[in-house]
Amino acid sequence: MRTRLLLGCLALVLLLAGCSDGGDFAGGRITLRFQSLAWQEESVQANEELVKEWNASHPDVKVEYVQGSWDGVHDQLLTSFEGGEAPDIIHDASDDLADFAYGGYLADLTDLLPARLKSDIPQRSWETATFGDGIYGVPFLQEPRVLVANAKWLKQAGVRIPTPERPWSWAEFRAITERLSGDGRYGVAWPLKEPVSATLNLSLSSGGRLFHRDADGKVTVRFGADDEVMPRTVHDQVNADRSASPTTLGSGGSDTLPGFFGGRYAMVPLGFSYRQQIVQQAPKGFDWQVLPAPAGADGLTQGVSPQTLSIAEDSPHKREAAEFIDFLLRPDNMVRLALGDWMLPTGTEALKDPALHTTENDWATGTALATHLRSAPAQSVRGYPEWKDKIATPAFQEYYSGAIGLDELRDRLEEDGNLVLARYQR
Amino acid sequence: MRTGRTARAGQYVALLAYLVFLAFPFLWLISTAFKPPRELGSLHPTWIPRDPTLANFRQAFDEQPLLHAALNSLIAALGAALVAVLLATPMAYVMARHRTRLARAATGWVIVSQAFPLVLVIIPLFLVLKNLRLINSMPGLITVYVVWALPFALWMLVGYVRAVPPELEEAAAVDGAGRLRTLVSVTAPLLAPGIVATAMFAFVTAWNEFFFALVLLKTPEKQTLPVILTHFIGAEGVADLGPLAAAAFLATLPSLVVFALIQRRITGGMLTGAVKN
Numbered sequence: 124m125r126t127r128l129l130l131g132c133l134a135l136v137l138l139l140a141g142c143s144d145g146g147d148f149a150g151g152r153i154t155l156r157f158q159s160l161a162w163q164e165e166s167v168q169a170n171e172e173l174v175k176e177w178n179a180s181h182p183d184v185k186v187e188y189v190q191g192s193w194d195g196v197h198d199q200l201l202t203s204f205e206g207g208e209a210p211d212i213i214h215d216a217s218d219d220l221a222d223f224a225y226g227g228y229l230a231d232l233t234d235l236l237p238a239r240l241k242s243d244i245p246q247r248s249w250e251t252a253t254f255g256d257g258i259y260g261v262p263f264l265q266e267p268r269v270l271v272a273n274a275k276w277l278k279q280a281g282v283r284i285p286t287p288e289r290p291w292s293w294a295e296f297r298a299i300t301e302r303l304s305g306d307g308r309y310g311v312a313w314p315l316k317e318p319v320s321a322t323l324n325l326s327l328s329s330g331g332r333l334f335h336r337d338a339d340g341k342v343t344v345r346f347g348a349d350d351e352v353m354p355r356t357v358h359d360q361v362n363a364d365r366s367a368s369p370t371t372l373g374s375g376g377s378d379t380l381p382g383f384f385g386g387r388y389a390m391v392p393l394g395f396s397y398r399q400q401i402v403q404q405a406p407k408g409f410d411w412q413v414l415p416a417p418a419g420a421d422g423l424t425q426g427v428s429p430q431t432l433s434i435a436e437d438s439p440h441k442r443e444a445a446e447f448i449d450f451l452l453r454p455d456n457m458v459r460l461a462l463g464d465w466m467l468p469t470g471t472e473a474l475k476d477p478a479l480h481t482t483e484n485d486w487a488t489g490t491a492l493a494t495h496l497r498s499a500p501a502q503s504v505r506g507y508p509e510w511k512d513k514i515a516t517p518a519f520q521e522y523y524s525g526a527i528g529l530d531e532l533r534d535r536l537e538e539d540g541n542l543v544l545a546r547y548q549r
Numbered sequence: 550m551r552t553g554r555t556a557r558a559g560q561y562v563a564l565l566a567y568l569v570f571l572a573f574p575f576l577w578l579i580s581t582a583f584k585p586p587r588e589l590g591s592l593h594p595t596w597i598p599r600d601p602t603l604a605n606f607r608q609a610f611d612e613q614p615l616l617h618a619a620l621n622s623l624i625a626a627l628g629a630a631l632v633a634v635l636l637a638t639p640m641a642y643v644m645a646r647h648r649t650r651l652a653r654a655a656t657g658w659v660i661v662s663q664a665f666p667l668v669l670v671i672i673p674l675f676l677v678l679k680n681l682r683l684i685n686s687m688p689g690l691i692t693v694y695v696v697w698a699l700p701f702a703l704w705m706l707v708g709y710v711r712a713v714p715p716e717l718e719e720a721a722a723v724d725g726a727g728r729l730r731t732l733v734s735v736t737a738p739l740l741a742p743g744i745v746a747t748a749m750f751a752f753v754t755a756w757n758e759f760f761f762a763l764v765l766l767k768t769p770e771k772q773t774l775p776v777i778l779t780h781f782i783g784a785e786g787v788a789d790l791g792p793l794a795a796a797a798f799l800a801t802l803p804s805l806v807v808f809a810l811i812q813r814r815i816t817g818g819m820l821t822g823a824v825k826n
Contacts, residue, residue: 156767162783164612190772192779195763198668202764206675208684210767216784317785375786385592400787404590430784 260431329419506547641706709743
């Protein structure tokens with residue numbers, strides 16, 4: 124019996140030894156791990172092809188493609204950073220980077236990136252990944268929020284069709300949705316399951332900032348008249364005009380599509396990349412089009428959190444990782460990635476590509492909005508995730524559904540919200 | 550009599566309603582898995598797809614290594630179930646039969662340990678496994694699953710051991726059986742349903758587990774099914790619904806099969822008639 128037990132233990136030890144990891148070097152050459160969050164078929168394919176092309180032309184620096192997942196990526200990366208096992212090149216969204224950047228997990232790319240790449244991406248995009256004095260990610264794909272509209276319905280109603288050159292004002296948008304509504308049909312369906320980022324990003328058009336940084340660097344919340352325009356429009360559409368469906372306020376973008384295809388809503392504000400789902404799922408002959416989001420005092424400006432590529436601070440091969448990022452984001456390659464994800468590239472050269480200016484699937488409308496995209500207001504604010512989850516999300520949800528008024532919304536965002544932010548800025 | 554019939558009919562209706570409620574997500578998953586994209590976006594969804602297709606399954610298999618991931622999940626789940634049961638059974642026996650202060654404290658600790666959130670333990674656990682060179686390895690993942698399932702498995706088995714009358718063991722001892730013989734020939738067979746139920750619990754827990762697998766497995770060829778399933782989900786929860794449903798449907802099948810196979814072992818009255826009065 125004892126012999127059997129010993130043999131069992133020995134077998135277990137051998138099994139453990141045999142299955143453990145081998146390490147990051149193969150034959151002495153450098154191996155970089157690139158964790159990509161690409162998930163759509165065309166996008167994964169574009170990424171894999173680019174990695175293959177790099178490996179074919181760089182025999183000494185092999186890149187290993189690792190398929191990551193948007194679900195749980197923050198916790199997965201945090202654990203990997205703490206454990207010293209992070210991928211060398213990290214794909215993420217800029218609004219997820221602040222904690223990693225301030226925590227010292229990401230390399231400052233300021234001196235690593237070539238001049239070509241730095242000058243190709245506009246300063247307004249670099250700001251989305253700049254924390255303190257350092258740049259901690261290369262923003263490369265972004266998407267504006269647009270109005271996806273039932274073209275036939277709008278045409279029949281005879282409303283003016285907005286363009287990036289002549290968009291609707293928020294007041295005009297409200298009047299038009301009221302005109303389009305009636306008989307159980309709504310002019311718009313706002314999918315506001317995550318109301319905070321949608322509200323903050325669209326409020327930039329009317330000059331809304333919400334977060335104000337004082338001279339001493341401390342951030343406070345002030346909900347002023349400029350911040351009210353967008354939320355008040357939605358609130359009034361739902362509760363006063365009945366021109367926005369109250370049922371979609373708790374829904375995600377995908378959940379609103381059946382009602383949109385079924386002729387229940389004339390318009391749905393969605394991210395630009397949702398066009399892929401619309402192309403796949405729309406009934407045959409369904410006539411849809413992309414319209415710019417309404418404009419305020421600051422025109423079509425809106426906030427975005429681009430997808431980014433970063434380098435782990437612990438990576439022993441930062442220079443090579445930066446070279447790979449530079450390769451991946453050459454204008455032609457950036458276009459391939461953008462087309463695969465149905466998003467817009469941040470690079471000015473890539474944005475000129477004719478493939479992004481076609482009328483097919485309204486690429487041109489989205490591309491025309493690229494110059495109006497700015498850093499999402501909150502992404503560099505420490506304590507923003509807690510403020511968002513505990514204070515702002517329930518407050519906006521209650522306001523949009525009509526449970527509380529604008530004064531109550533302001534009080535909660537400012538008074539309760541500033542208490543939360545203060546804890547992070549002591 | 551009439552009242553009794555009415556009450557029984559009410560019970561059946563309630564049971565049926567409960568079964569429908571339980572089955573709804575799974576039936577909807579099956580329906581979704583066979584629907585083409587245009588039916589997925591319909592305002593008036595139907596239970597039976599109007600134009601059923603296998604395209605979602607084809608796409609799911611084309612895009613992701615589902616079979617390989619299923620094999621990884623199977624190894625992890627079977628390994629976790631086996632080791633958890635092997636460790637928990639003798640521990641549970643000691644805790645059930647020897648009610649000392651230490652055993653009571655151990656039981657308390659077992660229950661308390663269930664309250665720790667994953668995020669709290671994952672970083673120290675990751676560092677421990679890294680030092681043992683068990684990151685990105687199946688034995689590492691199995692070890693974590695065993696540690697995670699062990700407290701509840703132990704708690705389950707203590708209850709089963711207590712249900713075995715000690716008089717049976719005493720009778721065996723009187724008949725001349727040694728300690729080991731008594732355990733193997735008398736106690737273990739009576740514990741079998743409990744052991745099977747515990748193994749089932751550990752298997753299903755490991756089969757469905759996502760977070761540890763996501764964090765601990767670095768390379769695609771090691772990843773398990775729950776991790777692979779999230780590859781059909783994009784930023785802000787946008788999903789490729791058809792292939793996701795097809796893959797999720799396939800992922801639920803092994804659990805169902807295992808349940809079906811051992812259901813009788815769990816519910817069978819193994820203790821019936823064990824003690825003569």
